[in-house]
Amino acid sequence: MARPGNGIVPMQVAQLPWKVLFLVLAIGGFGLVVLYSAANGNIRPWAFNQGTRFFLFLAVAIGMSRIPVRVLSQWSLPIYGALVVALLGVELLGKVAGGSQRWISLGGFQFQPSELMKPMIVLALARFYEMLPASETRKFVAIWPACVLIGVPALLVIMQPDLGTGLMITGCGVMVMFLAGVPLRLFIAGALAVAVAAPLAFNFVLHDYQRNRVLIFLDPERDPLGTGYHITQSKIAIGSGGIFGKGFLQGTQSHLDYLPEGQTDFALATMMEEWGLAGGVFLIVAFGMLIAWGIGVGMRAKTRFGRLTAAGISGTMFLYCSINMAMVIGLAPVVGVPLPLISFGGTAVMTFMLCLGILLSIDRDGRTKTRW
Amino acid sequence: MVRITEAAQTYSFSRRAVVLGVAQGAVGMVLAGRMAWLSVVENEQYKLKAESNRVNNTLIPPRRGWLLDRSGKPLASNRTDFRVDLIPDRIVDKDKLLAELTRLLNLPPEDLARIETDLKRAGGFRPVQVAENLDWDRFAAVLVRQPELPGVAPTRGYARHYPLGAGVGHLIGYVGTASAEQFKADKDPLLVTPGFKLGKDGLEKTLDHRLRGKPGAKRVEVTAHGRPVRELETRADQPGESIKLTIDSGLQEYVARRLGTNSGSAIVIDVASGDILSMVSMPSYDPNSFSDGISQLEWKMLSEDDHVPLMNKVLQGLYPPGSTVKPMNGLALMAAGVSPNERVFCSGALRVGSGVFHCHKKGGHGPLDLKNAIMQSCDIYFYEMVRRVGYDAIAPMARMLGLGQKFDMPFTTQRYGTVPDSAWKLKKYHHPWTVADSLNASIGQGYVLANPLQLAVMASRLASGKILVPRLLANGPSGAQPLPVSAEDLAVVREAMYGVINGGGTGGAARMYVPGVALAGKTGTAQVRRITMAERRTGVLKNGSLPFKMRDHALLVCFAPHDNPKYAAAIVLEHNGHTIRNLDTPLIGRDIMTYLFDRDQAMKTLAEVEPTWGGDYTTRMAAQSAAFRAAQAAPPPPAPEDTEEAASSLADQAANSTADSTKRDVAPTGSVEGD
Known part of the structure; x- marks a missing residue:
């Protein structure tokens, strides 16, 4: 993978994994095209802002690739701890303000700890299993601390209430546990427990609006002009696009405002109306290649932390993309998870680029000959 | 428990990472499959939905x-x-x-x-x-x-x-x-x-x-x-x-104005084709204001008017035709073998069984042949002759001339009236036909009921000698069979009708002043109340002293020119009572016919008489509506939701009451003719 410098291009630049960066640039660039169209052929208000953030955070990701994996490993638990405190802070702040709140303001920058928790839970768990002696992996001591590590932030986020993010944090954590070698029967038992608990949770834990979303997901016609409207219009946009779409800037669902949230959560529908099935498959393949590369990075990683982190972070990316896609095409309830690099919104770009930066760092570590 | 080494752990990781990767790939396939389902299989359906959204x-x-x-x-x-x-x-x-x-x-x-x-x-x-x-x-x-x-x-x-x-x-x-x-x-x-x-x-x-x-x-x-x-x-x-349409708008307007304050109708038929040149029922409503949505006040005014402006009297009004059937009777009598020269002595009254039938002329007409009986509208002649041949010999001729007949007119509601005979009475009332029934029917009273259109058709068939069918749409079917009566019989009746107006008959007032054109016709009066023996002794009450609803109907059937008929007409004025000369049938008939031959003369006459009753219909309706508005201090009750239905039901009621009242009030025991 490593390429020698040819004299004109500096060694550090030449050594970057260009195939991956090209993939990310392709997805991000496509996202900007979609946002340009969503604004009726204007770079404002979305494409320009999004482009700025995209390149800013891409630079951050490339910068992060220089961070040694050792440092990531050492700092993972303290940062995780800080995020849990921040989540608590958000919760308390929300209580004081008399409403729900998901972010705290840090000097003009809106900081959403739950979002950062998505990759951080992976790092924290990877660090935990790295510290755990291999012989303890199948013992109880390998399980309960991981459950606590996952449970505390997940519950805090669900209480915000942000069920989508909470479940995603849980999902990311469980994937790392699976990769770390926790006995399979536990996952099977867990799946059964969820199957039993889900109906109970549906009836007793979920908020009315969440319950409603699930019901409408199961039957969008229930509420054709309310919440079901989103999913109905999204399906119309995608379905009417056909194989090759209506053409760039030709989408009627998005341009005539029938599709709500066409630039954020439902950007995929905006895209597929104009680019059709071809555009959708392109995105699935592109994200798939990125995630496959991430898993490959994990396979090549030298440390247990690196392996678990890389594969886990790939899982985070996977959850991010697939939850949004499933929601937009009517396979999952409307949960408010954006499609990274396509949907407008800085937080998702930031999280996704952090994931990329971590993967780049592990990739770099895996390719260097010398051990640290 | 197996002891797990770091190497085993790495192997387990690789295996599980591959499993996870494959599972993720599978999810990716499901997503792509679902996308393909939506955009390929269900594409048509969603295209339509997007289109119906957009357009x-x-x-x-x-x-x-x-x-x-x-x-x-x-x-x-x-x-x-x-x-x-x-x-x-x-x-x-x-x-x-x-x-x-x-x-x-x-x-x-x-x-x-x-x-x-x-x-x-x-x-x-x-x-x-x-x-x-x-x-x-x-x-x-x-x-x-x-x-x-x-x-x-x-x-x-x-x-x-x-x-x-x-x-x-x-x-x-x-x-x-x-x-x-x-x-x-x-x-x-x-x-x-x-x-x-x-x-x-x-x-x-x-x-x-x-x-x-x-x-x-x-x-x-x-x-x-x-x-x-x-x-x-x-x-x-x-x-x-x-x-x-076959309507002549100038004539239509003239007729509508000439009817004045009457509650009545008039039809003019072109004898050559059966074309209806005018078909007027007055008073009427203004279709302009109806089409704009009628106000509650206007509605109330129209529905309370005793001149029933909401009823089309031409087709929905049924009236005893009175003496207007006498020319038809004449034709029927001749067809039944009665010689037109045979005379009947009119003494003013005829005793039949226990009842006494009176002639309209108290002292009697003396001896009369058929022609003079029609001209003088003698009741006794027809009582006597119809008693002889029986009404069953008359009824077919009445039907032949259009009475009781359905005409295919482009209107939703028509009432067809009755031409009675013994079979009809037996079926309807389960009683045998009596001589008194024949006598009442012979002067167009009793069970006989006709609408004004039928009377106009009768006039046009008498005028043309053909079975004319009235038509309202231009280019409709035409062509008529000749009446199966002899030309001589028809000539006798036409001559009599000429005499009614120009030969000292009952309709002398209708004589026209157009050179070379003479009107032939027959007047009629239909009584709507019973005249008791007591009243007859003290003198029959004059119509002018009766309330509107008790006054006689006035009728006229006519055609012109008498020797080469071009136009036939029927005029029926409800409860007219012959009280005002200018508003009575003879002068109205004369003027309508004059319009067809000398428009200027007719317009001049109208200009003279119209101011006597408050101007043309538009002016009068405006005045009536203003007066009504002024009288209605209290807020009017809500108008019915659908004016159309209410209007037709009201018209039905009105039509029913007209027919019922005539049937009820004219008892088949005695009658009077007031010509």
């Missing part, structure tokens, strides 16, 4: 076809109409908007209430009417403020216009918006498009399918918030067919 179809009401008279003059046409509608989905602040519109357009509270209900019912882009028939000033006031009033749509449309106004009310009918029931019955969205009206009565209703035309459509691309983006396509409307 808003607005119907353009078709221009209604005109109704033309025989020379092409419009009897019903379209004029430009300024209207204001509301598009419910585009309204931002309904209350503020309605308040502003009320201020700009002076909307009455009842309109405001209707708009509120319509808005609740409509929703979406289906426009709701605010006001129509606006003058330019009020329309312009809304037009200039349109940008500040989202949801308001000022539109230029078409409204129906009837140049003759009330003169064609019952003939042409009127148009109106479709009722909720009609929309429920045939879900045509055109029915609820503002500005669209369909025929509610008369020819407008029966010819509606031909007059209606096909709506145009405007396809507009709209945003989810209803803002129109661009017009995609406009398909022009296809105007309805213009239909030519």
Whole structure:
């Protein structure tokens, strides 16, 4: 993978994994095209802002690739701890303000700890299993601390209430546990427990609006002009696009405002109306290649932390993309998870680029000959 | 428990990472599959949905076809109409908007209430009417403020216009918006498009399918918030067919005016073809104001009027034809073998069994042959002769001349009357026919009932000697078989009818003053009350001293010129009582016929007499309505929802009461003729 410098291009630049960066640039660039169209052929208000953030955070990701994996490993638990405190802070702040709140303001920058928790839970768990002696992996001591590590932030986020993010944090954590070698029967038992608990949770834990979303997901016609409207219009946009779409800037669902949230959560529908099935498959393949590369990075990683982190972070990316896609095409309830690099919104770009930066760092570590 | 080494752990990781990767790939496949399902398999369905989202179809009401008279003059046409509608989905602040519109357009509270209900019912882009028939000033006031009033749509449309106004009310009918029931019955969205009206009565209703035309459509691309983006396509409307009638609009107006304050009807038929040249029922309603939506007050006034302006008397009024049947009787008697020269002595009364039948002339006419009996309208002659041949010998001739007959006329409601005979009575009342029945029928009373159109047909058949069929639509079927009577018999009757007017008969007042044209006819009086023996002893009450509803009907059938008939007419005036000479049948008949031969003379006569009864019908209706308005200090009760249905039911009631009262009041024991 490593390429020698040819004299004109500096060694550090030449050594970057260009195939991956090209993939990310392709997805991000496509996202900007979609946002340009969503604004009726204007770079404002979305494409320009999004482009700025995209390149800013891409630079951050490339910068992060220089961070040694050792440092990531050492700092993972303290940062995780800080995020849990921040989540608590958000919760308390929300209580004081008399409403729900998901972010705290840090000097003009809106900081959403739950979002950062998505990759951080992976790092924290990877660090935990790295510290755990291999012989303890199948013992109880390998399980309960991981459950606590996952449970505390997940519950805090669900209480915000942000069920989508909470479940995603849980999902990311469980994937790392699976990769770390926790006995399979536990996952099977867990799946059964969820199957039993889900109906109970549906009836007793979920908020009315969440319950409603699930019901409408199961039957969008229930509420054709309310919440079901989103999913109905999204399906119309995608379905009417056909194989090759209506053409760039030709989408009627998005341009005539029938599709709500066409630039954020439902950007995929905006895209597929104009680019059709071809555009959708392109995105699935592109994200798939990125995630496959991430898993490959994990396979090549030298440390247990690196392996678990890389594969886990790939899982985070996977959850991010697939939850949004499933929601937009009517396979999952409307949960408010954006499609990274396509949907407008800085937080998702930031999280996704952090994931990329971590993967780049592990990739770099895996390719260097010398051990640290 | 197996001891797990770091190497084993790495191996386990690789295996599990591959499993996870494969699972993720599988999810990816599912997602792609679902996308393909939506965009390939269900593509058509979603394309349609996207299209119906995007495109808003607005119907353009078709221009209604005109109704033309025989020379092409419009009897019903379209004029430009300024209207204001509301598009419910585009309204931002309904209350503020309605308040502003009320201020700009002076909307009455009842309109405001209707708009509120319509808005609740409509929703979406289906426009709701605010006001129509606006003058330019009020329309312009809304037009200039349109940008500040989202949801308001000022539109230029078409409204129906009837140049003759009330003169064609019952003939042409009127148009109106479709009722909720009609929309429920045939879900045509055109029915609820503002500005669209369909025929509610008369020819407008029966010819509606031909007059209606096909709506145009405007396809507009709209945003989810209803803002129109661009017009995609406009398909022009296809105007309805213009239909030519046999009516002569000049004559129609003249007749309507000449009837004056009478409650009556008049029909003129072209003897050459059966064309109906005029068909007037007065008083009438103004179809212009009916088509605009009638006010409660106007409705109340019309429905309370004892001259029943809501009933088309030509087809729905049934009257005892009285002496107008005597020429027909004459034909029938001759056909039954009675010699026209045989004389009957009229002493003024005839005893039949226990009853006494009187002639209208108290002292009697003395000896009379058939011709003189018709000219003097002698009742005794016909009592005697019909008693001899029996009414069953007369009834076929009555039917042959059109009485009791159905004519295929483009109207929804017609009443056909009765030509009685023994079989009919047995079937209907389960009683045998009596001599008294024959005698009553012989003078057009008793069970005999006819509508004015049938009387006009009778006159036209007597005039032409052919079985003429009346027609109202130009280019309708024509061609008539000759009457199966001998020319000599017909000549006797026509001569008698000439004598009625020009030979010292009962209708001398109808003599025309057009050189070379003489009118032939037969007058009639139909009694609507029973005259008791006591009253007969003290002297029969004069009509002028009776209340309106108790007065006799006045009738006239006639044709001209007597020797080469061109036109035939029938006039029936309800409860006229022969009280005012200028408003009685002979002079009205004379003037209507004069119009056909010497228009200027007829107009001159009209100009002289019309002021005596308060001017033409438009003037009088305006005055009546103003007086009524003034009299109604208290707020009027709510008008019925659907004027059309109420109107027809009211007309039915009125028609029934006319028929019933005649039947009830004229007992078959005695009768009088007042000619």
